[in-house]
Amino acid sequence: MAVQRHPARAARLRELEAVAAEADDREALDAAxxxxxxxxxxxxxxxAAS
Incomplete structure (x- = not known):
C-alpha cells in the first residue's frame, strides 16, 4: 500500500487510528x-499515478 512507502505517514496513520479508537468526544473523533x-x-x- 502507498501509505507504507512513507514511514512517517504510516506512523501517523497508526497514531490517528489509536486516537479515533479512544476519542471521548465527537470533535476529536472527527478531526482524527x-x-x-x-x-x-x-x-x-x-x-493511481504509478
Whole structure:
C-alpha cells in the first residue's frame, strides 16, 4: 500500500487510528477521521499515478 512507502505517514496513520479508537468526544473523533481520510486519499492518488 502507498501509505507504507512513507514511514512517517504510516506512523501517523497508526497514531490517528489509536486516537479515533479512544476519542471521548465527537470533535476529536472527527478531526482524527478527517486526517485519516486525507492520508488515504493521498495514498490512492499516488497509487493511481504509478
Amino acid at each position: 477521521v478527517a486526517e485519516i481520510h486525507d492520508i488515504l486519499a493521498a495514498a490512492r492518488r499516488e497509487a
